[in-house]
Amino acid sequence: MATQATYLGMPLDLNDLDVENVAYFKHCAAHDFHLQKCGACSLVRYPPTTACPWCASPKSDWVKVEGKGEVHSYSEVHHAIQPAFKAHTPYLILLVDLDTQKGRPTEHESLRVVGNLVTPDGTLAPPDTVRRVGIGTRVRMVFSDVSPGLAIPQWTIDEGAAQPAKPWRYPQE
Amino acid sequence: MPMPAETDATSPKHLRDKYAIVGVGETTYTRGSGKTTRALGTWAVRNAIEDAGLKPSDVDGVLSYQSGDSTFSTFIAGDLGIRPNFYMDVFGGGSSTEALVGMAMGLIEAGMCKVVVIFRAMNGFSQVRIGGTGARAAAPVSGDMLHSRAYGWQSAGQMFSLTFMRHMYDYGTRPEQVAAVKAIHSEHASNNPKAFYKQRFTVEDVLASRIICKPLHLLDCCVETDNGTALVVTSAERAKDCRHPRTLIRGVVGRCNKPRTDMHYQHGPISTVAGKYAREILWPNSGVGPEDVDITGSYDAFTFTTMLQLEDYGFCKKGDGGAYVSDGSIRLGGRRPNNTSGGHLCEGYTHGLNMVIENVRQLRHDADDSCPVGPNGKRQHTYDYREGGCRQVKKCEVSANMGWANPGTGSAMVMRNE
Numbered sequence: 073m074a075t076q077a078t079y080l081g082m083p084l085d086l087n088d089l090d091v092e093n094v095a096y097f098k099h100c101a102a103h104d105f106h107l108q109k110c111g112a113c114s115l116v117r118y119p120p121t122t123a124c125p126w127c128a129s130p131k132s133d134w135v136k137v138e139g140k141g142e143v144h145s146y147s148e149v150h151h152a153i154q155p156a157f158k159a160h161t162p163y164l165i166l167l168v169d170l171d172t173q174k175g176r177p178t179e180h181e182s183l184r185v186v187g188n189l190v191t192p193d194g195t196l197a198p199p200d201t202v203r204r205v206g207i208g209t210r211v212r213m214v215f216s217d218v219s220p221g222l223a224i225p226q227w228t229i230d231e232g233a234a235q236p237a238k239p240w241r242y243p244q245e
Numbered sequence: 246m247p248m249p250a251e252t253d254a255t256s257p258k259h260l261r262d263k264y265a266i267v268g269v270g271e272t273t274y275t276r277g278s279g280k281t282t283r284a285l286g287t288w289a290v291r292n293a294i295e296d297a298g299l300k301p302s303d304v305d306g307v308l309s310y311q312s313g314d315s316t317f318s319t320f321i322a323g324d325l326g327i328r329p330n331f332y333m334d335v336f337g338g339g340s341s342t343e344a345l346v347g348m349a350m351g352l353i354e355a356g357m358c359k360v361v362v363i364f365r366a367m368n369g370f371s372q373v374r375i376g377g378t379g380a381r382a383a384a385p386v387s388g389d390m391l392h393s394r395a396y397g398w399q400s401a402g403q404m405f406s407l408t409f410m411r412h413m414y415d416y417g418t419r420p421e422q423v424a425a426v427k428a429i430h431s432e433h434a435s436n437n438p439k440a441f442y443k444q445r446f447t448v449e450d451v452l453a454s455r456i457i458c459k460p461l462h463l464l465d466c467c468v469e470t471d472n473g474t475a476l477v478v479t480s481a482e483r484a485k486d487c488r489h490p491r492t493l494i495r496g497v498v499g500r501c502n503k504p505r506t507d508m509h510y511q512h513g514p515i516s517t518v519a520g521k522y523a524r525e526i527l528w529p530n531s532g533v534g535p536e537d538v539d540i541t542g543s544y545d546a547f548t549f550t551t552m553l554q555l556e557d558y559g560f561c562k563k564g565d566g567g568a569y570v571s572d573g574s575i576r577l578g579g580r581r582p583n584n585t586s587g588g589h590l591c592e593g594y595t596h597g598l599n600m601v602i603e604n605v606r607q608l609r610h611d612a613d614d615s616c617p618v619g620p621n622g623k624r625q626h627t628y629d630y631r632e633g634g635c636r637q638v639k640k641c642e643v644s645a646n647m648g649w650a651n652p653g654t655g656s657a658m659v660m661r662n663e
Contacts, residue, residue: 084395085387093391118511119392125505145414145515147406148459149397153377157397165398165458167407167510180513188396207414224395240414242459244452 077219081156084218092120095134100223103215105139107183108132116173118183126177137183139213140230141170144184148202148242160196164189166227168211190214190226197228205229206239261532262493264350265484266660268297268362268477269602274441274593276370278471283316286366287324289473293362294325297477298488304477305330306358308349310341310596314373315366331358337500339544340650341365342476342597343658344499349478359479365598366473375469375594376400389507401546401651402461408652409460409549412516415564418552420460422567424451426548426583427464427590429576434587436577436614436636441470442591445632451548465548467589474598476605492605495643495659496530498523502654509653519655520557520647527558527645531659535559538659539641540607541581542600544649545588551575554647554655555583577630577638585612585636597648601658604644608662612637 075086075097086097092108096119099106107116110124111131123130145167152158166189169182176182189197189205194216197205205211210233215223229235270292272278272285280288286309294301304327307318311334318332331352335341342363349361369375377400386394398404412418428448434440446464454463484491501523504512509519528534535558543551543558548570556566560574560581569575575583586592586603593599606612614636616624626637641662648656 079386079395080397082395083385084391085385086391087387090388093388097391119389119508125508125511145407145411147398147403147410148456149403150455150459151457152397153382153400153403154394154397155382162456163397165396165403165407167515178512181511182513184511186392186396186398207411224391242410242413242420244420244456244459 075222077222079216079218079224080154082154084222086222092122096120097222099134100215100225101221103223105137105213105225106134107137109135115177116183118185137170137172139225141168141185141211143167143205143207143209143211143239144169144182145207146205162199162202163196164202164205166211168227185225187225187227190216190228192228194226201229203245206241208236209239210235258530258532260350260354261495263481264353264478264494265481266346266476266492266494266601266605267479267484267487267489268293268299269475269605270296271474271599271602272472274439274470274472276441276470278368278371281316282314282366282368282473283320283324285471285473286316286321286364289366289475290321290362290364291325293475293477296488299360299477301325301327304360304362306349306352306361307332308335308345308361308363310335310337310345310365311367312336312338321364338596338650339546340500340648340654340656342601342648343497343646343656346476346478346494346658347497347499350494350497353480359483361478362475363478364473364475365596367596368471369594370469371471402466403458405547405550405652406458406461407510408515408518408553409547412549412553413460415514415516416567418567420452421448422571423548423552424448424465425571426545426551426575427451430545430584430588430590433577433582433585433636434591435632436630436634437586437592438615439613440587440592441468442587461547467546467594468591470593472593472595474595474602476598476601489609491663492608492660493663495533495661496527497658498526498530499656500650500654501526501656503652506653509651515652518553518557518652520554523655523657524558527657527659533643533659538581538643538645540585540604540638540644541575541583542604542644542646543583544597544600544647545584545590546649548590550649551583553652554649558645558647558657577636582638585638601646604646604660607638607641608644608660610637610641
């Protein structure tokens, strides 16, 4: 049965035919991050797909992946498009290089996982927390619960990790 | 400039100068057209056919592009009495213009058509807003969008900003360098009577405008407008009988991609865009290089897109885009002006087609500015680029247009006059 729920005013629709995303979000609902590992070349991929983007093999297994990494780039949104995000501006969109498989299969590749900056309980981070984060910030994955059976992965500052003295931020605050 | 003599009939060089853009047309750039996209498309196509000195019955191919926000080729053809031997409506935006010119060449080369019209009709302000507010924001989030829109990562500005920000990090590109693109394009627009925004802005104005999503200020973003735009493509031979001096197509590259295409951010450097790959097709196909180009049309959905493409197509060294767009090179009177109509930032948003229209007019030496029209019916260009004045580029023989869909996908075309 298709999963439908509302998150920040947006109707989310997870279709039964979309088997890779169904499997992905099933793990997320359990606050567990799993990605597909290719059955032929053993590379892990994101986002979920039917075939391996490196070797085209359709064979894959879902494997647990550590949700830790470093901010590769970001945008800080002050003018929200979706109405329910307006109450949370400015919010951060983060592109995070996972530590897992970083620099593989080529030096320019990484598993780059998108998410917002959130507090550890999964709500969009307040402005003073937003201002602490930039390129280089170490983050860890947490989850925003949407409905029973659906959660989306997010990022929060990894307070236990060694952080750069000053992450790179856009010069105009 | 003298063109290299290429007579060897090996693909793709044998298509150089074999096809031409013979007609260009548009509707008024407005917010609130008061017309359907079908009416906008009809007017634009009619104007382009008339500009070519042709009749609708001479046209036998119709191509359009859209993203669920426009009319279809068959309606426009029927409404104007065109009987197509081929038509196609493709899905997509800013990487379509030059790509469809290439398809039109292919259709004619294959003997399927003789004269092909390409149009884009959109109410990008009053119906389906290009910025993503309204209908697009209200649609359910499913499939691949669960990994993007669910995070408030939806509009073009939001989607591209990660690329823009990383370019600043990788190369030290500064906000005031990129803001120069808006300032310069606004100067160009002030000499374009049909531009939606004719007001001149300064770099300081851009930096003082509110932040939309870092690193984009309001004035780093293009305008949303309603308009129809169209081009007519035919063989260079047939073009001899058309109304204007010929604008010959030297080479095209269409919808060229970075690795992973839509997932381009998975493959770095993310501060590099599709132009890095497209240039390897564009320049060899055209038989010219960046140094031979007099005028550019680098897609300005945002100030940053203009810069990134000029850099990756090789108009400056990788990483020097910020310096190139702010040192006066791209200004009227500079060594290689960009978007002399004001482009998407000022003239109007058309998904790239108005930038090709502008360069065709420039190559004809017929930019529609405020210069007086002489007894021969031609504008007497003054080359005085002060506000409200001329916008014709004096030495204008070779142009390059660079269309942008997103950081991962682009198209381009080189044209020349005779």
